Amino acid sequence: MAFISYFLFSMLASRLLLSSSPVEAAPKDALVTSLPGFNGTFPSKHYSGYVTIDSATPKHLFYYFVDSERNPLKDPLVLWLNGGPGCSSFDGFIYEHGPFNFEAPKKQGELPILHPNPSSWSKVSNIIYLDSPSGVGFSYPNLPTGDLQTASDTHAFLLKWLEQYPEFQANPFYISGESYAGIYVPTLASEVDKGIKGGIKPKINFKGYMVGNGVCESKFDGNNAYVPFVHGMGLISESVFKEAEANCKGDYDSEDLPCQAIISHIDGLVSGLNIYDILEPCYHNNKIPETTSTDNTSLPKSFQELGKTDKPLPVRKRMFGRAWPYRAPVRDGIVPSWPQLTQSLHARGVSVPCTDDEVATAWLNNEAVRKAIHASPESGSWGICNGLSYNHDAGSMLPYHKNLTSAGYPALIYSGDHDLCIPFTGTQAWTASLGYEVVDQWRPWLSNDQVAGYLQEYAHNLTFLTVKGSGHTVPEYKPRESSDFYSRWLQGQKI
Numbered sequence: 001m002a003f004i005s006y007f008l009f010s011m012l013a014s015r016l017l018l019s020s021s022p023v024e025a026a027p028k029d030a031l032v033t034s035l036p037g038f039n040g041t042f043p044s045k046h047y048s049g050y051v052t053i054d055s056a057t058p059k060h061l062f063y064y065f066v067d068s069e070r071n072p073l074k075d076p077l078v079l080w081l082n083g084g085p086g087c088s089s090f091d092g093f094i095y096e097h098g099p100f101n102f103e104a105p106k107k108q109g110e111l112p113i114l115h116p117n118p119s120s121w122s123k124v125s126n127i128i129y130l131d132s133p134s135g136v137g138f139s140y141p142n143l144p145t146g147d148l149q150t151a152s153d154t155h156a157f158l159l160k161w162l163e164q165y166p167e168f169q170a171n172p173f174y175i176s177g178e179s180y181a182g183i184y185v186p187t188l189a190s191e192v193d194k195g196i197k198g199g200i201k202p203k204i205n206f207k208g209y210m211v212g213n214g215v216c217e218s219k220f221d222g223n224n225a226y227v228p229f230v231h232g233m234g235l236i237s238e239s240v241f242k243e244a245e246a247n248c249k250g251d252y253d254s255e256d257l258p259c260q261a262i263i264s265h266i267d268g269l270v271s272g273l274n275i276y277d278i279l280e281p282c283y284h285n286n287k288i289p290e291t292t293s294t295d296n297t298s299l300p301k302s303f304q305e306l307g308k309t310d311k312p313l314p315v316r317k318r319m320f321g322r323a324w325p326y327r328a329p330v331r332d333g334i335v336p337s338w339p340q341l342t343q344s345l346h347a348r349g350v351s352v353p354c355t356d357d358e359v360a361t362a363w364l365n366n367e368a369v370r371k372a373i374h375a376s377p378e379s380g381s382w383g384i385c386n387g388l389s390y391n392h393d394a395g396s397m398l399p400y401h402k403n404l405t406s407a408g409y410p411a412l413i414y415s416g417d418h419d420l421c422i423p424f425t426g427t428q429a430w431t432a433s434l435g436y437e438v439v440d441q442w443r444p445w446l447s448n449d450q451v452a453g454y455l456q457e458y459a460h461n462l463t464f465l466t467v468k469g470s471g472h473t474v475p476e477y478k479p480r481e482s483s484d485f486y487s488r489w490l491q492g493q494k495i
Contacts, residue, residue: 038114062138083179088137089129096475097121119479146391151187182214186400208410217396223252225426277471410461416470
């Protein structure tokens with residue numbers, strides 16, 4: 001009897017030990033044991049490294065993986081992709097919803113201080129931050145690519161990653177991203193769906209996707225979103241808007257000279273605004289105004305709080321580089337990268353405001369940090385966005401969204417409602433254009449017992465959601481609110 005009791009106790013102890021060490025199958029050399037700037041115990045296990053994609057020239061794709069802080073073996077597995085094209089997903093890790101908040105160093109030359117992020121998306125999910133395509137962030141080499149090749153490569157990455165981390169093959173899997181990831185996400189989702197239908201192993205337990213302030217197609221992006229937005233926000237007068245309506249005849253991208261003339265006039269009226277959040281100051285020539293405080297303003301506190309963030313670093317200094325270029329609708333052909341655009345603008349004497357990514361650049365180019373996260377020296381110097389030879393060859397995203405949602409994959413399409421770069425007006429229009437029945441009429445949604453934005457839900461589990469007072473990168477501006485809608489949506493709860 002004593003032997004049987006001991007045997008049963010040993011079996012129970014073994015199960016408990018396994019359950020407390022959920023990723024023992026992960027590559028041992030991928031474990032991240034410490035990070036410069038952070039003192040303390042990680043809230044969950046972290047892993048990082050490379051997955052090599054076989055091709056004529058092997059591609060080494062870098063990832064940083066964060067275990068869920070709740071229940072890694074049961075919680076969803078989420079892939080996060082930043083846009084660009086050409087921008088590193090460490091942008092999301094450092095500035096948006098990663099496990100840490102970064103505090104600027106007190107002295108120049110020192111590393112930032114890392115604190116646990118109470119609104120991290122890893123509170124409720126496992127999350128993979130992937131530098132994609134090859135040539136972005138720590139991924140290498142830099143090769144010509146495009147939408148379809150990037151989707152194919154990322155799908156290959158996922159299959160190999162799941163082979164290395166087999167314990168996550170059964171987890172519900174979601175794809176997420178923002179800005180130009182409005183292209184990355186649906187094209188990748190389509191590849192994953194094809195792989196599932198084709199019986200490719202390991203089978204990905206794909207359950208849905210999410211896009212924030214994402215591009216879609218030329219009909220709804222660009223001026224056709226821009227003009228209604230600036231009018232609705234009170235940035236142009238009623239008479240100017242009426243003139244635009246008359247001159248452009250419903251198509252604000254028209255090449256007719258009268259239409260181009262009024263659009264140029266509107267551009268001049270809003271040229272002094274921060275395009276990534278119209279509530280925030282615009283730092284021309286990278287100079288910070290001497291006075292930006294609202295302490296003495298007569299505005300109600302609710303208005304003062306609109307664009308405020310809980311992040312220790314002010315968002316307004318770090319916006320350039322992560323967004324799809326301002327009012328540039330997605331059209332077939334080569335997509336200019338941010339470094340290329342910068343050179344072009346400087347050559348014309350134009351300065352792009354809000355270009356400071358010093359904290360991320362300094363931290364990720366520190367040798368101790370690179371060693372801690374297993375970044376290869378062959379990847380070269382890290383930059384928030386790299387120049388790519390990138391071809392938009394996937395066309396409009398509308399057929400992708402239609403096919404995916406019709407196939408039963410839930411989609412959450414969200415927008416910061418003060419983003420002038422990719423205005424919510426265009427996103428609201430294209431989600432409605434799919435023609436689905438409205439199953440939850442336009443209504444407010446709450447966070448911390450306050451109205452955090454508005455949403456409308458359509459048939460086939462398609463949801464369009466706005467985040468009140470947020471700019472282009474929603475989790476950076478509104479971390480608590482984004483954490484709330486993210487966790488509710490993943491758990492199938494009403495937002």
